[in-house]
Amino acid sequence: MIDPQSKPRLAPGCRLSDPGKEPRMLLMPERALRLQGPSFEIIERCDGQHTVAQIVAELQKIYSKAAPEKVAQDIVGYLKLLHDQRALDL
Amino acid sequence: MTPTPANPLALIAELTHRCPLHCVYCSNPQELTARSSELNTADWSRVFEQAAELGVLQADLTGGEPLARTDLVDLIHAARTAGLYVNLITSGLPLDEARLDALIAAGLDHLQLSFQSATAELAEEISGSKTHLQKLRVLNWLQSRRIAVTLNFVIHRRNIDQIQSMLQIAESAKVSRVEFANVQYYGWALANRTALLPTRQQLDASLATLQAAQERLRGRIRIESVVPDYYAKYPKPCMGGWGRKLMLITPEGDALPCHAARVISGLQFDNVKTRGLREIWNDSPAFQKFRGQEWMQEPCKSCERREQDFGGCRCQALLLAGDASATDPVCSLSPRRETIDAILATVNSAARAPTTPLLPAKIDWIYRPNP
Numbered sequence: 001m002i003d004p005q006s007k008p009r010l011a012p013g014c015r016l017s018d019p020g021k022e023p024r025m026l027l028m029p030e031r032a033l034r035l036q037g038p039s040f041e042i043i044e045r046c047d048g049q050h051t052v053a054q055i056v057a058e059l060q061k062i063y064s065k066a067a068p069e070k071v072a073q074d075i076v077g078y079l080k081l082l083h084d085q086r087a088l089d090l
Numbered sequence: 091m092t093p094t095p096a097n098p099l100a101l102i103a104e105l106t107h108r109c110p111l112h113c114v115y116c117s118n119p120q121e122l123t124a125r126s127s128e129l130n131t132a133d134w135s136r137v138f139e140q141a142a143e144l145g146v147l148q149a150d151l152t153g154g155e156p157l158a159r160t161d162l163v164d165l166i167h168a169a170r171t172a173g174l175y176v177n178l179i180t181s182g183l184p185l186d187e188a189r190l191d192a193l194i195a196a197g198l199d200h201l202q203l204s205f206q207s208a209t210a211e212l213a214e215e216i217s218g219s220k221t222h223l224q225k226l227r228v229l230n231w232l233q234s235r236r237i238a239v240t241l242n243f244v245i246h247r248r249n250i251d252q253i254q255s256m257l258q259i260a261e262s263a264k265v266s267r268v269e270f271a272n273v274q275y276y277g278w279a280l281a282n283r284t285a286l287l288p289t290r291q292q293l294d295a296s297l298a299t300l301q302a303a304q305e306r307l308r309g310r311i312r313i314e315s316v317v318p319d320y321y322a323k324y325p326k327p328c329m330g331g332w333g334r335k336l337m338l339i340t341p342e343g344d345a346l347p348c349h350a351a352r353v354i355s356g357l358q359f360d361n362v363k364t365r366g367l368r369e370i371w372n373d374s375p376a377f378q379k380f381r382g383q384e385w386m387q388e389p390c391k392s393c394e395r396r397e398q399d400f401g402g403c404r405c406q407a408l409l410l411a412g413d414a415s416a417t418d419p420v421c422s423l424s425p426r427r428e429t430i431d432a433i434l435a436t437v438n439s440a441a442r443a444p445t446t447p448l449l450p451a452k453i454d455w456i457y458r459p460n461p
Contacts, residue, residue, distance in 0.1 A: 012237050013239075015199070017147070017173070018173050025147065028238070029199075029202075029240055030148075030267075032147045084309050
């Protein structure tokens with residue numbers, strides 16, 4: 001389970017590709033993840049400052065047409081996936 | 091005409107063939123490039139810029155030993171400034187803490203540290219050098235620095251039973267990723283194949299160990315492994331397909347579709363001193379040669395897996411079947427699979443008979459020299 005008060009931060013060696021070139025990518029050892037829409041907005045906030053609860057609240061605002069609980073569930077699932085891939089420190 | 095794939099994703103930069111180690115399975119060619127022929131700093135910087143323009147995401151700085159380049163800090167800075175993600179694939183020497191800090195400050199994203207064994211004694215035998223303790227020192231320095239670290243273990247018969255101890259090294263150093271790559275049999279490794287191929291029993295035990303470790307360490311260490319393709323049912327999609335994902339630049343600047351491509355005679359390689367990377371990627375005859383499917387023979391040509399493994403490895407087809415366009419002989423559908431089965435039978439029958447030692451008391455290793 002992910003603690004809503006934890007502050008996710010990209011793991012060492014995981015970073016966003018330089019701005020200016022689309023699509024933005026999450027670069028990591030031997031891998032790159034193409035970021036589209038919400039995935040970029042989530043990762044941008046994994047800066048060690050935002051809590052999981054704050055990320056969820058901000059994304060719920062951006063995607064206000066989607067069911068809030070669905071947004072929360074998707075974000076937590078995505079963060080868990082990134083953590084399993086060692087892309088994220090929680 | 092075969093359509094050109096979008097763009098390569100990674101550039102493998104073999105900065106030099108010089109190396110303080112002499113590993114018996116080195117992936118460098120048997121004819122090594124001398125220091126005097128190596129590309130200079132400006133050449134490599136231009137290559138990194140052209141690579142980023144072409145859409146390459148990652149640069150793998152490798153060798154030989156890339157730390158043998160006195161301009162390595164400048165090269166890392168050039169690759170990072172060009173917009174690439176910078177991987178350094180290294181044995182960890184020559185290196186001290188000050189130089190490590192300089193590499194990181196220059197923009198290094200990820201350091202892959204090779205280990206030959208979990209023990210100093212076997213590491214010395216395999217690498218022909220006393221370097222294991224220095225690697226442990228480097229690993230210690232890395233723990234206090236914010237950088238991604240992968241431990242690379244090249245796996246073969248002599249060390250495949252050590253995977254548990256290798257994992258302990260990784261765990262206690264808190265690295266984020268470990269690679270267990272079984273030896274691939276080209277060049278130096280092919281010359282030493284009889285002593286390197288693991289037995290079926292060893293392989294099965296290692297796979298069980300790895301699977302359990304992957305579950306136990308999920309979220310802490312990413313474990314990746316490459317199985318020996320001689321034991322596989324289907325071949326590996328070598329390099330993600332010829333001229334589809336990767337481009338390798340040799341120390342003197344030749345652009346190759348893979349490490350071993352030079353063994354295929356008649357291929358024409360372009361050099362980055364005389365042609366741009368985009369032009370090479372699109373038009374170089376060596377990259378065109380095995381793109382798409384037109385070159386394929388049966389059983390590949392009509393095989394439903396031809397877009398998954400691309401017929402396997404062209405260099406292995408040449409080395410073991412004598413024809414670079416043939417189906418990779420490790421494929422169970424290859425008419426030449428029996429060649430591989432005969433090699434495996436020798437390895438495994440020697441292992442089964444308790445009175446026959448699997449290996450002679452002293453192995454006559456063929457060591458890779460320094461150029």
